[in-house]
Amino acid sequence: MSPIPGPPVRVTAVDTYDIRFPTSRELDGSDAMNPDPDYSAAYVVLRTDAADGHEGHGFSFTIGRGNEVQVAAIHALRDHVIGRSVDELCADPGTLNRDLIGDSQLRWLGPEKGVMHMAIGAVVNAAWDLTAKRAGKPLWQLLADADPEWLVSQIDFRYISDALTPDEALDILRRGRAGAEDRRTRLLERGFPAYTTSAGWLGYDDEKLTRLAVQAVRDGFRQIKLKVGADLDDDIRRCRVARSAVGPGIRMAIDANQRWDVDEAIRWTKALTEFDPYWIEEPTSPDDVLGHAAIRAAVAPVKVATGEHVQNRVVFKQLLQAGALDILQIDAARVGGVNENLAILLLAAKFNVPVCPHAGGVGLCELVQHLSMFDYLAVSGTTDDRVIEYVDHLHDHFLDPVVIREGHYMAPTTPGFSATMRPESIARYTFPGGTFWAADLNSQKGHAA
Amino acid sequence: MSPIPGPPVRVTAVDTYDIRFPTSRELDGSDAMNPDPDYSAAYVVLRTDAADGHEGHGFSFTIGRGNEVQVAAIHALRDHVIGRSVDELCADPGTLNRDLIGDSQLRWLGPEKGVMHMAIGAVVNAAWDLTAKRAGKPLWQLLADADPEWLVSQIDFRYISDALTPDEALDILRRGRAGAEDRRTRLLERGFPAYTTSAGWLGYDDEKLTRLAVQAVRDGFRQIKLKVGADLDDDIRRCRVARSAVGPGIRMAIDANQRWDVDEAIRWTKALTEFDPYWIEEPTSPDDVLGHAAIRAAVAPVKVATGEHVQNRVVFKQLLQAGALDILQIDAARVGGVNENLAILLLAAKFNVPVCPHAGGVGLCELVQHLSMFDYLAVSGTTDDRVIEYVDHLHDHFLDPVVIREGHYMAPTTPGFSATMRPESIARYTFPGGTFWAADLNSQKGHAA
Numbered sequence: 031m032s033p034i035p036g037p038p039v040r041v042t043a044v045d046t047y048d049i050r051f052p053t054s055r056e057l058d059g060s061d062a063m064n065p066d067p068d069y070s071a072a073y074v075v076l077r078t079d080a081a082d083g084h085e086g087h088g089f090s091f092t093i094g095r096g097n098e099v100q101v102a103a104i105h106a107l108r109d110h111v112i113g114r115s116v117d118e119l120c121a122d123p124g125t126l127n128r129d130l131i132g133d134s135q136l137r138w139l140g141p142e143k144g145v146m147h148m149a150i151g152a153v154v155n156a157a158w159d160l161t162a163k164r165a166g167k168p169l170w171q172l173l174a175d176a177d178p179e180w181l182v183s184q185i186d187f188r189y190i191s192d193a194l195t196p197d198e199a200l201d202i203l204r205r206g207r208a209g210a211e212d213r214r215t216r217l218l219e220r221g222f223p224a225y226t227t228s229a230g231w232l233g234y235d236d237e238k239l240t241r242l243a244v245q246a247v248r249d250g251f252r253q254i255k256l257k258v259g260a261d262l263d264d265d266i267r268r269c270r271v272a273r274s275a276v277g278p279g280i281r282m283a284i285d286a287n288q289r290w291d292v293d294e295a296i297r298w299t300k301a302l303t304e305f306d307p308y309w310i311e312e313p314t315s316p317d318d319v320l321g322h323a324a325i326r327a328a329v330a331p332v333k334v335a336t337g338e339h340v341q342n343r344v345v346f347k348q349l350l351q352a353g354a355l356d357i358l359q360i361d362a363a364r365v366g367g368v369n370e371n372l373a374i375l376l377l378a379a380k381f382n383v384p385v386c387p388h389a390g391g392v393g394l395c396e397l398v399q400h401l402s403m404f405d406y407l408a409v410s411g412t413t414d415d416r417v418i419e420y421v422d423h424l425h426d427h428f429l430d431p432v433v434i435r436e437g438h439y440m441a442p443t444t445p446g447f448s449a450t451m452r453p454e455s456i457a458r459y460t461f462p463g464g465t466f467w468a469a470d471l472n473s474q475k476g477h478a479a
Numbered sequence: 480m481s482p483i484p485g486p487p488v489r490v491t492a493v494d495t496y497d498i499r500f501p502t503s504r505e506l507d508g509s510d511a512m513n514p515d516p517d518y519s520a521a522y523v524v525l526r527t528d529a530a531d532g533h534e535g536h537g538f539s540f541t542i543g544r545g546n547e548v549q550v551a552a553i554h555a556l557r558d559h560v561i562g563r564s565v566d567e568l569c570a571d572p573g574t575l576n577r578d579l580i581g582d583s584q585l586r587w588l589g590p591e592k593g594v595m596h597m598a599i600g601a602v603v604n605a606a607w608d609l610t611a612k613r614a615g616k617p618l619w620q621l622l623a624d625a626d627p628e629w630l631v632s633q634i635d636f637r638y639i640s641d642a643l644t645p646d647e648a649l650d651i652l653r654r655g656r657a658g659a660e661d662r663r664t665r666l667l668e669r670g671f672p673a674y675t676t677s678a679g680w681l682g683y684d685d686e687k688l689t690r691l692a693v694q695a696v697r698d699g700f701r702q703i704k705l706k707v708g709a710d711l712d713d714d715i716r717r718c719r720v721a722r723s724a725v726g727p728g729i730r731m732a733i734d735a736n737q738r739w740d741v742d743e744a745i746r747w748t749k750a751l752t753e754f755d756p757y758w759i760e761e762p763t764s765p766d767d768v769l770g771h772a773a774i775r776a777a778v779a780p781v782k783v784a785t786g787e788h789v790q791n792r793v794v795f796k797q798l799l800q801a802g803a804l805d806i807l808q809i810d811a812a813r814v815g816g817v818n819e820n821l822a823i824l825l826l827a828a829k830f831n832v833p834v835c836p837h838a839g840g841v842g843l844c845e846l847v848q849h850l851s852m853f854d855y856l857a858v859s860g861t862t863d864d865r866v867i868e869y870v871d872h873l874h875d876h877f878l879d880p881v882v883i884r885e886g887h888y889m890a891p892t893t894p895g896f897s898a899t900m901r902p903e904s905i906a907r908y909t910f911p912g913g914t915f916w917a918a919d920l921n922s923q924k925g926h927a928a
Contacts, residue, residue: 095584135544144593192741
């Protein structure tokens with residue numbers, strides 16, 4: 031090697047891909063609000079001129095139409111990333127996070143919500159993937175090994191300092207170190223508890239629901255989830271079928287996917303209480319902090335859960351302040367990436383609310399497991415009443431797919447954020463030019479002719 | 480005319496334009512959060528095959544970078560619009576509104592917030608422009624003439640029925656009819672009160688601030704507004720200068736453009752109280768309902784105003800439920816268009832909170848005046864404590880620009896929503912291919928060479 035230092039290593043490209051899977055054809059993923067999703071990823075790869083060849087991969091998850099808008103939003107961020115020193119980026123992804131959120135012209139399109147904010151999340155998560163790959167650690171381990179002071183420096187406290195100060199965050203992280211080594215050992219042996227939604231899609235008939243629910247329990251899951259909210263009589267029947275299939279000892283969550291107004295949510299949930307639902311998820315608009323608080327007060331002891339569509343830390347802060355939540359459901363790809371999810375995990379810890387992530391879709395399981403494992407090792411210190419959603423879709427498109435054993439997520443050991451999609455999947459499912467879609471569109475033309 | 484009916488008239492095209500004005504070069508529009516906006520419009524034209532030649536014009540307002548993402552979002556909606564019967568669309572724009580909000584795949588990108596929701600607003604507003612043009616009325620008049628039942632049918636009550644039911648909305652609109660004819664006469668004579676922000680941009684020095692503030696009072700404005708929030712000492716000086724320029728009888732609002740956390744907002748506002756600010760606008764995140772409530776409780780009698788970045792009716796509902804607002808600031812182009820703004824006007828009426836619209840930017844004054852005039856004629860029935868923001872930028876790019884007389888918006892009489900931009904402005908400021916930008920980019924290349 032030459033003793034003269036070479037030019038600094040830079041990010042050289044921010045490449046985007048519009049990747050769509052035709053999941054609507056099987057009614058996988060169907061619920062009361064989303065009858066026919068085509069699970070999709072607005073996918074981004076940060077490339078560098080480093081000799082190590084590492085790339086940072088990230089994505090926003092969407093359900094089909096509009097994925098091109100999400101890709102355009104990621105593309106709009108490229109000038110903030112290209113040319114950055116890779117050493118500086120990986121030493122402090124928080125600066126990239128702040129620069130992206132702070133672009134005053136792009137901020138107008140949110141602020142910190144919707145398409146632009148999910149795009150920031152994709153790019154920031156890609157930076158963390160690169161950081162972890164270069165550190166040679168899975169992301170959960172990189173975060174759990176990090177100094178509390180450094181983790182606090184990664185958080186944007188703007189708009190949450192009335193609920194969580196940097197000093198409070200530091201205290202939580204310092205306390206979190208006690209016993210972390212024992213927890214790491216347990217995590218590597220046992221994994222992190224999962225629950226499964228695979229049985230409960232609205233598009234499945236009672237026979238399939240029963241079969242999949244029984245199988246879930248046999249597979250070691252201690253919690254299942256059912257979609258509800260389209261038709262009350264159907265929901266009563268399906269809850270009865272599912273409860274009878276799994277027996278009384280298994281937790282059964284129900285999920286309305288924002289279908290109801292406040293009063294309707296209360297009535298409907300009460301009508302299902304006899305089947306002992308553990309939580310009611312997304313009973314109404316994810317924007318309605320006060321509505322969730324009213325619902326929670328009315329439906330107890332059924333717990334209230336939400337978060338997969340909660341746009342940012344400011345809304346999570348209020349859900350906690352208002353006592354609107356029993357269960358906080360982070361999503362790895364909805365908010366502004368790892369940095370904002372660190373803030374949300376610490377807010378949840380401050381308010382003593384368990385975090386049970388949303389997952390499924392494309393790659394959401396792969397990402398979010400890292401955050402829960404960090405939460406267990408370094409923040410909450412427990413897996414009691416904590417479960418990560420698991421859906422058995424589309425994992426084989428990833429190089430480092432999740433591993434589920436006896437109803438637990440096994441800790442990934444490959445360096446990175448488990449975000450890297452197989453090149454052949456990208457080539458096949460890129461829309462509309464990938465081999466799958468090109469053939470599909472061609473055959474539709476054939477039918478039309 | 481032939482007695483045989485022809486084929487139904489349809490929407491034939493949804494054309495989009497990326498239009499950007501180089502306003503950052505003059506520091507017009509500079510505030511503590513937005514130091515260098517390039518006022519822009521993601522512009523949409525609905526074309527039909529009707530013989531009358533009417534088009535529906537609408538837009539999202541942005542401040543520069545990312546306008547192409549906003550254009551892509553509008554483009555993503557085109558299949559919901561093209562081919563629609565124009566008669567049906569104009570008889571019931573609410574169905575288009577519900578169809579756009581209800582697209583389950585696109586909904587994932589919000590829901591009802593950010594880029595996708597602003598895109599829906601642009602398309603829905605364009606449909607209302609077309610509706611009003613075909614009716615031969617300015618939009619304010621079309622709305623004020625409409626049956627209360629029909630207006631209620633235009634509103635999506637989802638997620639707000641716990642605060643406002645269709646029956647309550649109907650009652651408000653029926654009561655609003657009393658005296659409407661007298662108010663229409665007064666409106667046509669006197670116009671609707673305005674306040675001006677033209678004096679108070681952060682980028683202006685004290686001399687320019689004084690000169691413009693004095694001029695505003697001479698021009699008949701009874702309220703001005705100052706941007707604050709970058710530096711407290713500067714703000715104290717500028718508030719003193721402005722108060723001394725206008726005297727004690729003129730209302731002086733201050734606007735922090737979301738710069739502060741909750742505690743900071745309280746401290747900073749109190750430090751400016753000696754200059755008798757009428758309202759503090761956007762003291763913190765527009766998402767922070769509970770934060771606004773805390774600020775309002777602490778800074779009274781200074782009023783709290785927000786809304787230009789409030790994403791939808793669900794957040795406005797909560798701001799009202801929580802008693803977080805003294806002044807509700809609708810924006811014509813942030814939420815999902817006229818239909819959602821009808822809901823917001825009625826929510827404000829239910830909670831007895833005056834509506835003082837945000838305007839400025841590109842074309843926001845042109846649009847929002849129609850909504851305030853409708854509010855005066857048919858909902859609130861008063862202009863007491865109601866003022867529409869006025870900024871004297873970029874009006875000459877519109878075919879039917881606002882007319883201000885003695886500090887009042889004069890009621891437009893041209894049919895439509897005043898949204899139509901001059902063709903020559905579109906040709907000049909389309910980015911990057913319009914004549915202005917092509918020459919500008921060319922000259923930059925020259926400098927670089």
